[in-house]
Amino acid sequence: MGTTHFLDQALKLEAAPADADHYTGTASPAYWNMVGPFGGTTAATVLQAVMQHPKRLGEPIALTVNYGAALGPGAFTVTARAVRTNRSTQHWRIDLSQADAEGAPQLVTTATAVTAARRDTWGVSDMPMPSAPLPHEVESSKLDFRVEWPRRYDMRAILGDVPTQWNETESQADPAEASLTRLWVRDEPPRPIDFPALAAMADVFYPRAWLRRPKLVPAGTVSFTVYFHADSALLDATGDGHLLAQARAQAFRNGFFDQSAQLWNQAGALLATSHQIVYYKE
Amino acid sequence: MGTTHFLDQALKLEAAPADADHYTGTASPAYWNMVGPFGGTTAATVLQAVMQHPKRLGEPIALTVNYGAALGPGAFTVTARAVRTNRSTQHWRIDLSQADAEGAPQLVTTATAVTAARRDTWGVSDMPMPSAPLPHEVESSKLDFRVEWPRRYDMRAILGDVPTQWNETESQADPAEASLTRLWVRDEPPRPIDFPALAAMADVFYPRAWLRRPKLVPAGTVSFTVYFHADSALLDATGDGHLLAQARAQAFRNGFFDQSAQLWNQAGALLATSHQIVYYKE
Numbered sequence: 001m002g003t004t005h006f007l008d009q010a011l012k013l014e015a016a017p018a019d020a021d022h023y024t025g026t027a028s029p030a031y032w033n034m035v036g037p038f039g040g041t042t043a044a045t046v047l048q049a050v051m052q053h054p055k056r057l058g059e060p061i062a063l064t065v066n067y068g069a070a071l072g073p074g075a076f077t078v079t080a081r082a083v084r085t086n087r088s089t090q091h092w093r094i095d096l097s098q099a100d101a102e103g104a105p106q107l108v109t110t111a112t113a114v115t116a117a118r119r120d121t122w123g124v125s126d127m128p129m130p131s132a133p134l135p136h137e138v139e140s141s142k143l144d145f146r147v148e149w150p151r152r153y154d155m156r157a158i159l160g161d162v163p164t165q166w167n168e169t170e171s172q173a174d175p176a177e178a179s180l181t182r183l184w185v186r187d188e189p190p191r192p193i194d195f196p197a198l199a200a201m202a203d204v205f206y207p208r209a210w211l212r213r214p215k216l217v218p219a220g221t222v223s224f225t226v227y228f229h230a231d232s233a234l235l236d237a238t239g240d241g242h243l244l245a246q247a248r249a250q251a252f253r254n255g256f257f258d259q260s261a262q263l264w265n266q267a268g269a270l271l272a273t274s275h276q277i278v279y280y281k282e
Numbered sequence: 283m284g285t286t287h288f289l290d291q292a293l294k295l296e297a298a299p300a301d302a303d304h305y306t307g308t309a310s311p312a313y314w315n316m317v318g319p320f321g322g323t324t325a326a327t328v329l330q331a332v333m334q335h336p337k338r339l340g341e342p343i344a345l346t347v348n349y350g351a352a353l354g355p356g357a358f359t360v361t362a363r364a365v366r367t368n369r370s371t372q373h374w375r376i377d378l379s380q381a382d383a384e385g386a387p388q389l390v391t392t393a394t395a396v397t398a399a400r401r402d403t404w405g406v407s408d409m410p411m412p413s414a415p416l417p418h419e420v421e422s423s424k425l426d427f428r429v430e431w432p433r434r435y436d437m438r439a440i441l442g443d444v445p446t447q448w449n450e451t452e453s454q455a456d457p458a459e460a461s462l463t464r465l466w467v468r469d470e471p472p473r474p475i476d477f478p479a480l481a482a483m484a485d486v487f488y489p490r491a492w493l494r495r496p497k498l499v500p501a502g503t504v505s506f507t508v509y510f511h512a513d514s515a516l517l518d519a520t521g522d523g524h525l526l527a528q529a530r531a532q533a534f535r536n537g538f539f540d541q542s543a544q545l546w547n548q549a550g551a552l553l554a555t556s557h558q559i560v561y562y563k564e
Binding site: 068069108109127176178206232251254256 | 351
């Protein structure tokens with residue numbers, strides 16, 4: 001009672017008194033990864049600045065986050081500017097900066113977002129939810145994580161869980177499934193989903209390079225895009241239930257692989273699709 | 283023989299004498315669409331500014347272009363800034379602006395790009411080129427285009443050509459193919475491919491909403507992302523040959539649909555994958 005959810009703590013942004021474009025926050029230890037917070041949390045933070053901006057028009061359609069450097073511990077600044085406002089769409093530029101050891105602000109993350117007033121139109125989904133056992137029929141991952149952020153999610157892998165043997169033998173599966181992970185995921189503890197939380201969940205997949213060979217190599221997202229197919233009414237209807245999420249790569253080449261992901265609610269509605277390009281070593 | 287290719291004319295950018303970040307160009311009538319140049323040309327222009335920037339490190343990995351407004355005829359300004367340079371990756375922010383009727387600069391397009399020094403690593407492609415007849419076995423599209431830009435491409439549709447009957451009957455094809463277009467494409471006349479040309483070709487697909495129903499509705503790209511899997515050596519090897527390109531949507535909902543695309547050279551190498559979210563009416 002009165003306990004703020006980890007994610008709400010992580011996304012807490014204070015608006016600067018005289019400038020609605022500037023926000024300050026604190027990097028969340030609860031979502032810590034190897035050298036900074038989980039990239040999904042950073043994406044959610046950037047989007048949160050747009051969500052609470054007094055000039056925002058409509059709801060998120062697209063978000064692209066470019067990870068220039070690891071966010072370190074402590075305070076950071078987010079600047080969110082509506083750089084172009086049309087009748088029904090609005091274009092945002094968002095920067096996340098942090099002071100270096102000498103106190104000079106360093107740009108850590110650049111992002112863009114588009115928000116829009118959505119209208120009822122004809123529509124259809126061509127990406128039906130794959131058949132899957134129900135969440136309670138799948139075991140929660142109990143991996144001995146060495147980092148903190150996976151503990152903030154309940155993840156139940158159906159296909160493509162984190163390998164336990166790093167034998168460097170390329171998967172012989174069908175190319176469409178050789179790098180595929182499919183899982184149920186929700187915030188832990190449960191939390192009603194909103195756009196920032198959905199953006200973060202689109203990034204919960206461990207690096208596809210770990211699965212495809214499998215080999216445990218350094219890897220990090222360079223650029224991450226989320227397209228929101230859900231509006232807030234659909235997110236409200238989704239509530240705090242598990243999402244079925246899946247991700248696969250199309251190509252691994254010369255230090256970079258791509259990843260495409262889809263997220264459905266338990267009723268089978270496609271909430272978001274997402275893409276990223278990821279650096280990997282060796 | 284001294285004749286500059288249409289695309290090189292369109293991409294011609296003059297650097298400002300005292301500021302390497304600023305470039306001026308002219309909107310190309312040769313690539314005109316309904317109310318401005320073809321969006322692919324705009325994406326190529328934005329990337330061209332990065333390519334010719336004296337501070338550029340490495341080759342393009344990712345490009346995201348957000349279309350805020352239609353570019354009109356005449357002069358425009360591109361500002362390309364390396365906002366974060368790491369040991370092997372570099373993050374760019376690019377803006378395209380144009381003076382309005384009163385001469386005041388208006389932001390038309392915002393973009394981000396990542397360039398990187400690529401290294402030899404393990405790699406694999408999980409998106410093999412689909413089997414297709416050879417380019418010379420497929421007829422060039424001879425549609426009576428009402429706009430100029432499609433004349434700048436040789437496009438040979440194998441699947442999902444522009445509908446000729448707008449009967450508003452939803453496709454009954456398998457969801458994976460209901461919005462699928464597959465075609466051979468190259469610049470017309472032929473031109474050795476480079477990164478800007480590849481970015482433009484990732485956007486040659488007419489709106490998926492036209493195919494899926496089919497109904498001829500207003501539609502326009504809102505945000506467009508290209509991931510480059512090719513390096514310049516592979517582009518050099520590709521030369522001016524046709525690319526096999528395909529695109530499909532995953533969801534159409536409340537005025538926006540997504541599109542994912544892949545482009546291979548004729549030898550079967552995946553050169554780029556691309557994603558976009560597109561506004562549509564009704």
